[in-house]
Amino acid sequence: MSEQLYYDRSMDVDVYPHLKLALEILDPALSRVAVDVGCGAGRDALFLIERGFHVYAYDKSDEAIARLSEQGRAHLNQKLFPQVSHFEAFDYPSVSLVSACSSLFFCHPAVFSKAWMNITESLLAGGVFCGHFMGPNDSWARMGRGDLTVHSLAELQVLLQHGFQIVDLYEHDAPGMTLVGRQKHWHTYSVVAQKVD
């Protein structure tokens, strides 16, 4: 139920400013091919297709991929390649952009390194990563559920030190709401980073 409501509402929300920034700084000489990591109902994937990208979009949710396939049916298997998959299992193609908006922190810590290595290797030199990480003050992190990957700022900087130059990093540490209307404390880092080698 809340998954359905989330996917409904996510399509009415504008894409994150950092996804727009990622496109602004993307080297125009690079091919416009992207992976949308944990794409949900596909707001970002459809946004990218409108801007000339071929998009490989995956999500663990059958419901999400069914919605995206329906919404993007005019582009299916031409510019849009949706797939049910998991962060660590997806077969990442070579791309100039990886977008992971509000998704990658749902990766289980036991497989985060593998997922991150695959993401890093999929990016062409000069390509751009754009996405969110979860900080330790987030109420979901504080619950100690164990299935989320949480980074302190220092840990995030170490992660990105290897192969990336940070273009912008925005920390959000404040009470707020989820898209389905639940109160929580958000602690996230929104990152735009460019692959340097």
Ligand SMILES: C[S@@+](CC[C@H](N)C(=O)[O-])C[C@H]1O[C@@H](n2cnc3c(N)ncnc32)[C@H](O)[C@@H]1O
């Ligand atoms: C908060 S939603 C964000 C969806 C989309 N990126 C957006 O901004 O609308 C997080 C998404 O991550 C997906 N997800 C969670 N764990 C996953 C995993 N292990 N592998 C792939 N996708 C996963 C969920 O199914 C969900 O669609």
